[in-house]
Amino acid sequence: MDSDSDDNLVLHTLLSAAQDAISQRGETSHREKKHRKYINRDREAAHELLVRDYFAPDSLYDLSKFEDHFRISRNLFLRIASDLERNYEFFQLRWDARGKRGFTTVQKCTAALRQLGYGITADASDEYLKMSERTGRDCTYLFCEYVIELYRDIYLRHPTKSDVEQLYAAHEAKHGFPGMLGSIDCTHWEWANCPNAWRGQFTRGDHGVPTVILEAVVSNDLWFWHAFFGMAGSNNDLNVLHASPIFNDILQGKAPHMSYVVNGNEYKYGYYLGDGIYPEYATFVKSFSFPADEKRKLFKLAQESARKDVEKAFGVL
Incomplete structure (x- = not known):
């Protein structure tokens, strides 16, 4: 047989198969519609x-x-x-x-x-x-x-000047920290339906299950002023901070200039209370790992007590 005959035979076979598939699909669709049961829910x-x-x-x-x-x-x-x-x-x-x-x-x-x-x-x-x-x-x-x-x-926004003033006053009155905006920390949220292909990057050894990380800044009244959600659970708080937009307003010049004075020194922006993993930035106030004297021990107790605001918020959430 020549090549033209072969091509015609192939085309004829494909067309026949396509027509059969279309007719079967139409019959199936008609049969499904015909036998579809309506449930009269009260x-x-x-x-x-x-x-x-x-x-x-x-x-x-x-x-x-x-x-x-x-x-x-x-x-x-x-x-x-x-x-x-x-x-x-x-x-x-x-x-x-x-x-x-x-x-x-x-x-x-x-x-x-x-x-x-x-x-x-x-x-x-x-x-x-x-x-x-x-x-x-x-x-x-x-x-x-x-x-x-x-x-x-209303409930998840950047603080305005009025908000910052209230945060300064509330945290100084309750915790004794002037210029404090809130406490920052991360928590792991279990992801039960994580795809198997992603379980490795979303699972950390101490949790044993896939998790997604939430970074949050919380004030003393459990108000979330910052939330960054979605990082894989295998990261730590420092990795999350490097990807977080928490400092974007300051870098872009949008943050309100609300100065405060501590020990005779004036500062332009407020700070957050964090744990030991956070870097030595001026915007983080951390505790002493090994306080050497009574003054540092007292500060450590006050800082860790105030930082429980974010832990309590995670518990409520």
Whole structure:
């Protein structure tokens, strides 16, 4: 056979196979659509049960149980739910084209917080909340997006001049450290679903499991003034600091000039309390590893006591 005949035969075979695949795909798709089962979930009953369990005046679970199950207080939950309902259509109670009532705000927020708090799958609360997997995923994704959009500029921002003045006054009054902005430290957050190919770089020997590092600066009222999250768990605090944007405002000239005086010397920028791993920068005040006299021992106790602010914040988080 000549080459043209061979080419024609190959083309004919490919076209036949493609047509067969298309027809089979169409039949399969038609068969799936034809036999798809609709689940008539009782959303109204699920909402009433949720209210009786947690939100009614004589609810089944008290406030302490609410915090155990939701990981936040009920007042905070209701505040977030109210803000989401007021600002975003997705979290408002709506009816579909058939006139069927949708999910309420508390149902959607509960679905999101259950997934975030326990790491469960999107359809794990279907029996309780009567919510499909797709809706559960949408609730969690949009809850995260909208909470960041609503509260980021208020609760996770750089300090203004007024904030710095209050931080100076509060830390000097409570800890005896004038010019202190807060305490800096890192914590490891376990990453249960870390891909196997990445486990080596995200696992450190003393933890034994993959972790992601959070670097934070916290003031005495547990307020996070800086958060840098995402470094692999195999790094230490010094590696994280070198990649952190904590000093960007100072380097770019955006940080407020708030001077203070210590021992007759005037300083332009505040400082952070850190542990021994941090470098000898003017912006870090560290403890003495081996205090030689009573004065240094007293300073060591005061510094370590004040630095517990960030440890307490990590515990609460």
